[in-house]
Amino acid sequence: MRDELFARIESRTEELVELTADLIRIPTINPPGDVYVDCARFIGERLGARGFEVQYVRGEGSPGDSDRYPRMNVIARRQGSRPGPCVHFNGHTDVVEVGRGWTVAPFAGVVRDGKVYGRGACDMKGGIAAAIIAVEALVETRPDFPGALEISGTVDEETGGYGGVAYMARQGLFSRPRVDHVIIPEPLNVDRVCLGHRGVWWGQIETFGRIAHGSMPFLGDSAIRHMSAVLERFEHELYPHLDGKRTEMPVAPEGARRSTMNINSVHGGLSEGFDGLPSAVVADSCRVVVDRRYLIEESYDEVRGEIVDLLERLKRDRPNFQYNLKEMWSVPPTMTDRDAPVVRAVAGEIEAVLGRAADYVISPGTYDQKHIARLGHLHDCIAYGPGILDLAHQPDEYVAIDDLVASAKVMAASAWALMTGEVA
Ligand SMILES: [Zn+2]
Numbered sequence: 567m568r569d570e571l572f573a574r575i576e577s578r579t580e581e582l583v584e585l586t587a588d589l590i591r592i593p594t595i596n597p598p599g600d601v602y603v604d605c606a607r608f609i610g611e612r613l614g615a616r617g618f619e620v621q622y623v624r625g626e627g628s629p630g631d632s633d634r635y636p637r638m639n640v641i642a643r644r645q646g647s648r649p650g651p652c653v654h655f656n657g658h659t660d661v662v663e664v665g666r667g668w669t670v671a672p673f674a675g676v677v678r679d680g681k682v683y684g685r686g687a688c689d690m691k692g693g694i695a696a697a698i699i700a701v702e703a704l705v706e707t708r709p710d711f712p713g714a715l716e717i718s719g720t721v722d723e724e725t726g727g728y729g730g731v732a733y734m735a736r737q738g739l740f741s742r743p744r745v746d747h748v749i750i751p752e753p754l755n756v757d758r759v760c761l762g763h764r765g766v767w768w769g770q771i772e773t774f775g776r777i778a779h780g781s782m783p784f785l786g787d788s789a790i791r792h793m794s795a796v797l798e799r800f801e802h803e804l805y806p807h808l809d810g811k812r813t814e815m816p817v818a819p820e821g822a823r824r825s826t827m828n829i830n831s832v833h834g835g836l837s838e839g840f841d842g843l844p845s846a847v848v849a850d851s852c853r854v855v856v857d858r859r860y861l862i863e864e865s866y867d868e869v870r871g872e873i874v875d876l877l878e879r880l881k882r883d884r885p886n887f888q889y890n891l892k893e894m895w896s897v898p899p900t901m902t903d904r905d906a907p908v909v910r911a912v913a914g915e916i917e918a919v920l921g922r923a924a925d926y927v928i929s930p931g932t933y934d935q936k937h938i939a940r941l942g943h944l945h946d947c948i949a950y951g952p953g954i955l956d957l958a959h960q961p962d963e964y965v966a967i968d969d970l971v972a973s974a975k976v977m978a979a980s981a982w983a984l985m986t987g988e989v990a
Pocket residue numbers: 658689690723752753933
């Protein structure tokens with residue numbers, strides 16, 4: 567079985583490369599969410615012609631959804647010949663902006679030196695193409711397979727996934743009994759099983775002051791100086807405290823194996839778009855946005871509580887200090903068990919295909935697994951796919967053809983193992 571399946575995938579290498587390039591040529595840049603419909607139809611028409619039942623789901627009313635930019639998702643299902651579990655491959659079709667520094671045309675689908683180049687090559691159109699070829703090869707070599715195979719192309723992962731996986735999960739499309747196992751072919755490297763991700767907490771802190779003439783600042787009260795007191799406490803108290811929090815989660819890269827916080831932005835006083843001469847005023851408002859990433863050992867209450875506590879102490883210590891804290895969004899950390907069926911199946915096939923033991927990792931940032939766990943209540947979910955994580959969102963992003971083929975083999979054989987309980 568395995569030989570036949572792998573030979574089928576190898577014989578379709580050129581098609582896998584062409585499919586990756588074709589997907590890259592549909593420039594699904596997000597934001598704003600360009601040509602989502604074209605990409606959904608491309609995937610849907612291909613799988614529809616191969617006997618899959620295809621459904622288009624528009625994330626109506628989700629952020630960014632409009633008639634000009636419909637949040638269009640596609641889901642294709644092929645029912646087997648007898649009962650059994652459903653294995654679902656989910657990939658996001660959106661890509662981030664191009665940015666500077668490219669030496670190849672980002673949407674041409676250039677193939678060179680054993681690599682396919684372009685925006686989305688690694689994150690994650692290569693992964694979608696590998697999953698499609700894996701599933702097609704499996705159906706061709708084992709038409710009597712049990713259970714069901716599904717492939718979805720979903721939107722907006724790069725901006726939170728609310729019009730994509732979250733929308734579909736709310737409709738039961740990522741829950742039992744419809745789906746049992748989910749593999750997300752994000753670029754986590756071809757020999758690694760990604761079990762989940764750290765948590766996220768985003769908050770906006772605003773400090774307040776009183777406006778006055780800038781030549782007599784003592785008649786007003788500067789919100790920016792109040793904010794600098796907040797930032798100073800971050801430096802001297804919060805950052806050392808966060809640096810001390812280590813985790814058992816195998817986060818890669820290793821630098822992220824602790825709590826982190828990025829100060830996303832600071833705004834106060836003159837608005838940024840204005841390039842004339844400023845008027846002389848004391849700022850009465852200053853805002854920072856913080857992006858806090860947290861660990862499975864920490865709770866949401868603890869993460870939020872650290873910030874509130876710091877601000878409350880400033881309120882006691884510093885005259886006229888007033889603030890407002892607005893929570894923007896949060897996601898709990900998630901980590902699938904190492905002995906979950908999907909983890910065991912994929913790790914076993916990585917070893918069989920690549921001849922080396924799989925690594926287990928946790929992503930420093932979140933991806934669509936959060937919605938599958940929280941809204942779909944489905945925990946047999948991992949990310950596994952071709953492509954080098956460090957290349958995601960970079961100029962000259964690429965995916966290696968060897969990795970595309972190897973990951974397609976791992977995905978096909980894992981799906982077989984999950985559907986039948988036997989090794990391919
Ligand atoms: Zn991605």
